[in-house]
Amino acid sequence: MxxxxxxxxxxxxxxxxxxxxxxxxNDSFATHFSEDTKWQLVYVTDTSVCSNYDYQSMVKYDTITEKYLALYQFDNTKYDPLCINQNRYDAMYEMPDDLDLLVLVYSKNVGEVELHSEKMGGLFMHSGEDKKFNNAIILCDCPNFYYSDPVWILTHEISHFVLYFLEFDIHVIEDLVHKYDDKYDECRSDYDDSCESVFTKLYVDHMAYSFSVMPPYEDAIGISEIKNNHxxxxxxxxxxxxxxxxxxxxxxxxxxxxxxxxxxxxxxxxxxxDAKHNVLFKDGPIAKDVVTWEDVLLADGSDENKQDVMEKVREKMKIEDQAFQQTDxxxxxxxxxxxxxxxxxxxxxxxxxxxxxxxxxxxxxxxxxxxxx
Incomplete structure (x- = not known):
């Protein structure tokens, strides 16, 4: 023959x-041969050029992201943070080819349009089969009484990312949201001794200030590989x-x-x-009823709204264009x-x-x- x-x-x-x-x-794999997660923080402002406040905020959120991932002992490498005008971001920003996680922080005016109009203070989203690629965290740098503090939202969404990436059970993420997020919002208005266990402090050197952040989920600390990696x-x-x-x-x-x-x-x-491989976890307004898992997954309680938000964010992130790097x-x-x-x-x-x-x-x-x- x-x-x-x-x-x-x-x-x-x-x-x-x-x-x-x-x-x-299995529907997810850790296929990067550079084993750590590569991420970059981008601060998007509505002003023509970044102000001193914008740059300080960029450094603040970048530092908190770095320190918070360290609390999880999560292997990572970061690109230098970037502050950019919204129009320049839309027209010119390209994600590095090997970027796994984009942390996008909107200034107040941008975030109120992009997120608050959709009843979101921040979100974590993933698109595609492989949890290693195409991850984005988005939040608004706009503290107010209707949403959690932006630093809290950032660490909340990072926890979503880490737990989702490591393939913890979906109820673990739900319990984390219930246990810490709701209690933290209650403590902002009515503080008592029980609130001390609800948050952890992260110190930012250049601001000489300690920020309240969501405590990392203990069972996820120090895990370097996907849990259900079979x-x-x-x-x-x-x-x-x-x-x-x-x-x-x-x-x-x-x-x-x-x-x-x-x-x-x-x-x-x-x-x-493809829809099976698209997820969105969002942080909604403080004034809400008991949170259900559907509330967490859907942007505003309906699948239609979820799809609208994800399409808009996916376009912003240019995720479809960089889903998988091609090679010659x-x-x-x-x-x-x-x-x-x-x-x-x-x-x-x-x-x-x-x-x-x-x-x-x-x-x-x-x-x-x-x-x-």
Missing amino acids: GWFTLNNIIILSVIAILAFGAFAF VEISKPLLELGKVMTQWWTVGKISEGDYSNALGLLAIQNQQYN FTGLPYWFKNTAKYWTDDKITDEEFVRSVKYLKDRGIIREHSLDE
Whole structure:
């Protein structure tokens, strides 16, 4: 049997397995090979140039973000903060290619239009399958009695991000919102001794001031990897994948045919509804009834409003444009051949190999294929 025919049989076998749903990815992966989370704080002002107050606020929120992530012992690297006019932000700002989390702070006039008009003081949103990419926190630098303090909102949303990224149970996030957020708002108007356990203090050196922030969730402190970090893969597909990989590593099939097969393995995950991978956690006005999980997920109690807000924010964040960085790389990278060899020799787990495959797909190094390609 010639190699051309054998290759076609291999690919058709993969298609048959996929058609019966034998292969299933978990809906999130930590696929960045730079393991820490990269973030940047951008302060957007309505004035033509950033004022001294704007710059001071930029540094304040940047410092608090950095210090608060440190409370979680959450591995991260930050870009220098940026203060920018709203028109310049809309027209010119581009997120760095490897940015995982954008922290966007609106000045008072901008935030009242962009957030308060939607009954939000701040929000955390994520778009896409991989929790590592396309995360944004947005808040308004506009303290008032209708919403929580902006610093509190910032740390509230960072907690949402960390807990969501680490895949804690949804009720943990809900309990966190109930336990701390509502109690903190009560304490602002009626302080008693029980309020001392509701917040933690963060000191900002250049302001010589300690800010009240949401206490980090204790069970999440020091966790550097996603909690539910598993991949479900059928045994028949694993065996087939290992045979294909062994043949490729010893030169029995070409790199192009092997890459095509990997592309076929990846197509099943696209069957999920995209809406499943879009989330939005928001901080609403203080004057509210008992918060339900639906209230937290939906911008104002309706799915229609949630979608409107997310589309607007996604456009601002340019998330769709930078969802996955493309590359001009031709061929499979050398490190992947080593990874494949380690997998066939049982030196790395199935999950590690699958994540390597998904990393290549997300970077455009391998692409999905339809049956007629």
